[in-house]
Amino acid sequence: MGGTRVLVGTRKGAFVLTSDEARKDWQVDGPHFPGMEIYHLKGSSLNPDRIYASQSSAWFGQVIHRSDDGGSTWETVGNDFTYDGVPGQHQWYDGSLRDWAFTRVWHLEPSLHDADTVYAGVEDAALFKSTDGGTTWTELSGLRKHDTGPQWQPGAGGMCLHTILQHPSDPDRLFVAISAAGAFRTTDGGTTWQPINKGLRSGEIPDQDSEVGHCVHRIDMHPTNPDVLYMQKHWDVMRSKDGGDSWQEVSGNLPSDFGFPIAVHAHEAETIYVVPILSDSYHYPPDGKLRVYRSRTGGDEWEALTEGLPQADCYVNVLRDAMAVDQHESCGVYFGTTGGQVYASDDSGDSWAPIVRDLPAVLSVEVQTLQ
Amino acid sequence: MSDTVRVVLPAHLRSMAKVQGEIRVDVTGAVTQRSVLDAVEAEFPMLLGTIRDRATAKRRPFVRFYACEEDLSHEEPDAPLPDRVAQGDEPFLVIGAMAGG
Numbered sequence: 001m002g003g004t005r006v007l008v009g010t011r012k013g014a015f016v017l018t019s020d021e022a023r024k025d026w027q028v029d030g031p032h033f034p035g036m037e038i039y040h041l042k043g044s045s046l047n048p049d050r051i052y053a054s055q056s057s058a059w060f061g062q063v064i065h066r067s068d069d070g071g072s073t074w075e076t077v078g079n080d081f082t083y084d085g086v087p088g089q090h091q092w093y094d095g096s097l098r099d100w101a102f103t104r105v106w107h108l109e110p111s112l113h114d115a116d117t118v119y120a121g122v123e124d125a126a127l128f129k130s131t132d133g134g135t136t137w138t139e140l141s142g143l144r145k146h147d148t149g150p151q152w153q154p155g156a157g158g159m160c161l162h163t164i165l166q167h168p169s170d171p172d173r174l175f176v177a178i179s180a181a182g183a184f185r186t187t188d189g190g191t192t193w194q195p196i197n198k199g200l201r202s203g204e205i206p207d208q209d210s211e212v213g214h215c216v217h218r219i220d221m222h223p224t225n226p227d228v229l230y231m232q233k234h235w236d237v238m239r240s241k242d243g244g245d246s247w248q249e250v251s252g253n254l255p256s257d258f259g260f261p262i263a264v265h266a267h268e269a270e271t272i273y274v275v276p277i278l279s280d281s282y283h284y285p286p287d288g289k290l291r292v293y294r295s296r297t298g299g300d301e302w303e304a305l306t307e308g309l310p311q312a313d314c315y316v317n318v319l320r321d322a323m324a325v326d327q328h329e330s331c332g333v334y335f336g337t338t339g340g341q342v343y344a345s346d347d348s349g350d351s352w353a354p355i356v357r358d359l360p361a362v363l364s365v366e367v368q369t370l371q
Numbered sequence: 372m373s374d375t376v377r378v379v380l381p382a383h384l385r386s387m388a389k390v391q392g393e394i395r396v397d398v399t400g401a402v403t404q405r406s407v408l409d410a411v412e413a414e415f416p417m418l419l420g421t422i423r424d425r426a427t428a429k430r431r432p433f434v435r436f437y438a439c440e441e442d443l444s445h446e447e448p449d450a451p452l453p454d455r456v457a458q459g460d461e462p463f464l465v466i467g468a469m470a471g472g
Binding site for chain 2 (some may be wrong): 079
């Protein structure tokens with residue numbers, strides 16, 4: 001029987017939640033890095049004992065931790081995220097230009113193709129790559145130096161590169177998403193990039209056909225069908241059938257199409273999950289009901305998943321990196337809330353139960369399926 | 372010729388450096404903020420970027436430097452620290468700025 005390891009980043013430390021394949025009884029280990037804001041943790045699919053963690057603090061800056069024993073012990077690795085060349089300027093909230101400046105690592109994405117390679121998405125938006133397990137970092141600067149760079153602007157949370165998707169068989173093909181610039185694709189390992197935002201509609205910008213400026217919250221794909229991308233945008237749930245060349249809205253009957261995470265079922269390429277949030281000014285679920293919505297048709301037709309989730313007086317948020325699926329035969333789905341709960345479903349979302357209820361606000365949830 | 376300087380780190384940085392209590396570093400040449408912090412970072416490289424910004428080498432905004440009951444945070448990095456710090460009689464304090472409600 002395989003195991004399950006859920007990696008949780010919170011405002012005040014990291015937690016490692018473990019169970020067997022039944023996923024009924026959980027052990028909670030943590031906090032690791034107590035008191036520190038842990039934006040994201042993620043393990044390598046090639047070496048599950050290797051886990052990376054991004055610690056970000058207004059006091060003590062950016063720190064990257066790495067574990068090589070499944071999260072039991074950690075060592076500090078490299079935190080030199082120096083932009084390549086002269087960083088240049090981007091739009092600020094008031095329309096002025098502002099120098100590009102590193103603030104933090106939002107997302108760490110271990111390579112699917114090499115156990116020592118890991119990508120980091122940072123604020124101000126840029127993509128870094130390490131080929132030595134996080135010891136040293138090099139910017140893939142073709143992204144930041146794209147012609148549209150001076151037009152990029154921050155979302156409310158900062159101008160962050162928060163999503164990194166890898167093609168399952170082509171290591172040179174990557175997708176990233178930036179708030180609020182949009183989605184980008186490279187087919188040459190990060191040397192050159194193309195904005196892939198055609199079809200997005202964003203009321204926050206004046207030109208609906210703008211190549212950039214869209215506030216993409218999260219993208220996901222299924223490895224068996226990597227040309228199909230799913231997106232939760234600031235508003236609207238979107239789908240692309242052509243690797244991002246064009247997008248169509250699939251919000252359908254959702255009670256709100258605002259939200260942050262989106263995830264794809266482990267074994268069903270057209271089964272997707274979102275957590276509707278009332279709006280960008282409320283940041284809590286409609287009607288005080290925490291509902292995951294599932295579509296088995298790649299969007300448009302959605303069903304509310306409520307069993308085991310609070311259906312009254314619930315006013316938490318679920319952040320963009322705080323939802324994940326496992327690879328067990330009966331697919332597990334997990335998400336964490338700003339109220340400190342981590343919910344798990346061991347039946348593709350039909351029913352839910354909390355693993356923990358009282359953690360600090362959850363920033364990220366990732367899951368490892370162990371042999 | 373080097374001086375042994377006592378340095379007190381905030382709790383989070385002591386945890387990262389895996390030390391307890393104050394640390395002592397050997398400083399060659401003039402004892403200044405820069406030379407002391409260079410010595411701290413050389414002995415504890417995991418602290419690189421946590422006290423001073425990696426890109427600018429400037430003090431991070433929420434970090435303060437105290438010694439001999441004085442706030443030295445706005446002194447030039449190459450200004451000499453008080454003699455009592457250089458002589459090891461008083462520690463150089465790295466402080467995380469107060470925060471909270």
